[in-house]
Amino acid sequence: MAQLWGGRFTKETDQLVYNFNASISFDKKFYKQDMEGSIAHVKMLGRQGILTEGEAQEIVAAIKQILQEVEDGTLEISHEYEDIHSFVEATLIDRLGDTGKKLHTGRSRNDQVALDMRLYTRQEVLEMDSLLEGLLHALLTIMEHNTDTFMPGFTHLQKAQPVTLAHHLGAYFEMFKRDRQRMEDIYQRMNYCPLGSGALAGTTYDLDRYGTAAQMGFAGPTLNSMDGVSDRDYLIELLSALSTIMMHLSRFAEEIIIWNSNEYQFVEIDDAYSTGSSIMPQKKNPDIAELVRGKTGRVYGALVSLLTTMKGIPLAYNKDMQEDKELTFDAIDTVKGCLALFTGMLSTMKFQKEKMEASAKHGFTNATDAADYLVNHGVPFRDAHGIVGKLVLYCIEKQAAIDDLSLEELKQISPVFGQDIFDAVSLETCVEKRLTIGAPGQEAMKRVIALEKEYLCKDWKESITDWEAELLK
Ligand code: ARG
DSSP states (O other): OBOSOOTTOSSOOOHHHHHHHOOHHHHGGGHHHHHHHHHHHHHHHHHTTSSOHHHHHHHHHHHHHHHHHHHHTSSOOOTTBSSHHHHHHHHHHHHHGGGGGGTTTTOOHHHHHHHHHHHHHHHHHHHHHHHHHHHHHHHHHHHHTTTTOEEEEEETTEEEEEEEHHHHHHHHHHHHHHHHHHHHHHHHHHOEEOTTOTTTTOOSSOOOHHHHHHHTTOSEEOSOHHHHHHOOHHHHHHHHHHHHHHHHHHHHHHHHHHHTSTTTOSEEOOGGGOBOOSSOTTOOBOHHHHHHHHHHHHHHHHHHHHHHHHTTOOSSOOGGGGGHHHHHHHHHHHHHHHHHHHHHHHHHOEEOHHHHHHHHHSSSTTHHHHHHHHHHTTOOHHHHHHHHHHHHHHHHHHTOOGGGSOHHHHHHHOTTOOTTHHHHTSHHHHHHTOOSTTSSSHHHHHHHHHHHHHHHHOOGGGGSOOHHHHHTO
């Protein structure tokens, strides 16, 4: 048991209370951010004359040394401390004595933890963005090679109209593109520095909050100290965006599981991304896709958990907020793992183009086009719909596709049908006629792919300066 407080207490903390209260087992994850925040704080205290320049330099050098030792494994973060903040401060005092005791001047653990968590998650937002970017590149590569790979498009999981593989995957491209935009958006909104908020009411010291914010790459300081220490909106936004990523991955995973099934055989998942059965030797299971689908629940759980934790908390800091960490860390690590694995699985997956095309040819995916043919020959659409309905019924009885019928058979159902119907309902025509932007026709798809390529050339993260190297110099 080692804690920073105790002066006003007459008894030792009960061991169970201590264990229940302690957070070091999980907040040690941001040891680096904690020390970086302390360095920025102390440098500022020196600049402002609150500490002497000599004291500030001594503390900064000692923290850098502690950071180095933790990184190279020579100093272990001991769980006897209550939290990472206490560990760093106590280690500093051990080494510097009275000078070390000046680190916490003009600061509270409340603004400290608010800063650490922001620095940590802000970095993770960038990584999440890069992983999404990787997935988008993988998708676009497959799309570029498959603008003429026909497959059935579904509604209600029933074959509806033919599309292409590029078009189907392009839908996911749009989803993950929006997920990426959400990362950028969250980054911009969270990028304000709470350091200097103190416990809740700022401090009486002449802190340069603009200076510390700039030193750590923030757009500026937070503008209300009570909000600064108690705002967890940015985590809720992040968990919401992570839940949406998981929802998208889960839908995609579900499709891959269906496509990989013995009945569909649209894809074959690479051996490296499949697993076997301990009893059935023939099995090659899509476990990775299933796990991605399954892990969606725990990310949603983190979102609902934090929303619930926050809903009854009066201003400003309350210990409930410590609960934000484990679930956010778990959600971040889960989504990062899922994105990386999913991208690997997707880029090694084999698409069985013939199976997809054969499936698109059956199931009357060209029925709408047959109706459109009649409309183009003067039949009102509602009548055309009825005629083609009868045609489909006839085909089901004969176990044939529309294009398998003879012209005579077609004419018996409607005399309007002519020889050109066969071309009008061929798979190629059905897809290629759909040329409005956003549709599967090859020319339309190529225009979209060119736009997506242009989008992927720009990287919003490039404008972010390397504040870390500058601070630790
Ligand atoms: N471990 C705490 C947390 O995660 C740090 C802040 C402690 N502040 C306090 N007033 N006890 O929220």
